[in-house]
Amino acid sequence: MCCLAVKQLFKVILWDLDNTILDFLLAEKNSLKAAFRELGLGKCTDNMVKLYSSINVKHWEMLERGEIKKKDVYRLRFQEFLNEIGKDANPSELNELYERGICDTVEFIDDSFKILSFLKGKYKQYCVTNGRKDVQKDRLKISKLDTVFDGVFISDVIGYEKPNKGFFDYVLKHIIPCKKDEILIIGDSLTSDMRGGNNAGIKCCWFNPNGKEKPCDLIIDYEIKELSEIRDILENE
Structure with missing residues (x-):
């Protein structure tokens, strides 16, 4: 009996850091x-x-x-x-x-470290963050998130901030080769993460724990209140 392989829609997850993974x-x-x-x-x-x-x-x-x-x-x-x-x-x-x-306070949101660890190896996961290079690198090291991500992209290094298309053009050139519809960005910020995802032409998942009103001027493919919901999205696609 032949078993058909289930095609995985997403290959790459771009994670925002602040107020998505870390508090x-x-x-x-x-x-x-x-x-x-x-x-x-x-x-x-x-x-x-x-x-x-x-x-x-x-x-x-x-x-x-x-x-x-x-x-x-x-x-x-x-x-x-x-x-x-x-x-x-x-x-x-x-x-x-x-x-x-x-850097003195490292607190995870919604068991985010466990979630990223579970997804490690199943998807390529990259951190995409605005902020100071030294501060963000220290926080990633202290939290041990640097052991989970396949790569880290910081605006200070790239020279562009999210949501600038230049930021995402750089990221897409430096991750594994894949189609844009195989990439999902997850973040809490409408102005940097969701708009940035729209500018880049990739799928967007809005982490909205406080139930903010969904804007009409952005394409948001998925909306979650808890990070654990991301597993259902990935497994059902």
Whole structure:
């Protein structure tokens, strides 16, 4: 009796890192509070953290739209934040302490490490992330994610940020040869991951744990609330 082989739709998974695999919001909170203590700026309240987080997101989205340079993100976000809370400190010094402290908190989202480990060998898995090269490489090493991924692509190294097509053109040239419809990007960010996937012409899976409204201007092929759902998507395709 002959058994027919089941064709696997996807061969490659591109994983976003922050707030998809690793809990960046927790790392951000812990790092900002530690930087306040080191600089003697008093207590950094949870409301201050939320304010900073919104300012940070705003500046990264400006970068993604090409409105500012990356070096400006690091300076301007803390300049605006310090002005908002009425604290007198050097924005560049605060930024440096904050960036170094990000590596001190490594917390996985939704058993993400177990999920990636399960998929290892079944699919080629690559990390695609914006951010500083030194910080992201340290976080990948500390978390041992560097042992799971088949490759890592960081915007600092490539010279383009997600969602810029130049970022994804570089990635597609440096992964295993495959068709675009055999590639799936998984991420939480609409502006960098989903739009980036659309710009690259690849399938998109939106990790949406907080139930945000699905936008009309993006093609989102799959939507998941928990990372464990990705196994069902891959196995049923």
